[in-house]
Amino acid sequence: MLAMVVLSLPLLRPQSSTERVTVGQPQKVVGKRNDAVQTKIPVSILEGYHVNSNTPSDEYLIPLKITWTSLGALEGGQLTFPKAEKITVGDQQLSVFTGKIDIAVNFKVSAGAPAGPGVASGKLGYQACNNKACFPPKSVEISVPYQVQ
Amino acid sequence: MPSLRAAIAIATALLLGCFLPGCSTGPTTVKAASVKLDKDRHVAPDFALKDADGKAVHLSDYKGKVVLVDFWATYCGPCRIEIPWFIDLERTRKDKGFAVLGIAMDENGWEDVKPFLAEMKVNYRVLIGDDATTNAYGGVDSIPTAFLIDKTGKIAAIHIGLDGGGRKEFEDGVDQLLLETGDAPVNAGNGGAVPAPVAAAKQH
16 A cells, blocks of 8 residues: 555656756856946756746746855856747747757956955746646756955 | 328437437537546545635545646746646536546745736636645646546646647546546545556657
């Protein structure tokens, strides 16, 4: 009986092990104190899936967003997203990203930053769907390495 | 005279026939591809979830009815396609012993769900889901996932995502189950074990 329950438990779970969105390694940020610096965060969306853009077409839709948890010697972290695609699901027009995109991030090196390496970290939050189903909102860790000269 | 007698006979036959099941506008035999044979059905786990008024609702409250349990969320486009189908099913079959129970998976709960239900004019009962319920139903990793439960409380069909059958498959499934006689108690002897057919139904 227990074996049957244990065998049955993960029946709908295997999908959750599929990463529909992955984040590549951003370019290292290098700059002196007070410099404005930029990097790009490469994001890959699995073929056949889409995520809502940063400005979804509906208030109920969950946007793609980055939340910084620790900036270290950097400040700012303003994001510039690429142009979103328009797709239609049912009678609803959606603003989405598919495939590979880069999210540009603008930082400023803090005036009092000590020279040396560090890492700014955050989370990319997304909610993915395909044309038949949607998946719960998830987040992926982001690490931006930097070097203060 | 013979022609008058024939006409009366035909009219009588038609009138009588209309009181027989075969003349009804509803289906007398429906075959939905998604509906399993009784021997392949497993008991649907019971749950206790709250509705918009804070009242606890159990699946077992619907003993003797055909129930469509739909896991969905306000952010889900494919769910939004199905909701009008379910509104119609509730409207047209509520009095025949059928009910839809929507289980919303929104992280913000009623804050998001209540205005959405008002916008969509949802006419069926909606509850806020929890991990215990989704786990009991095998995880429900993707939405929409809908379980069609027969009068005896067994899962007769599972629809994961927008599958090929569409609206008609749901209608046929409900109609087929409404024609069945249900005499076994809901959740008898199972204790809410995870339904095995969820695995078999997972196609993608």
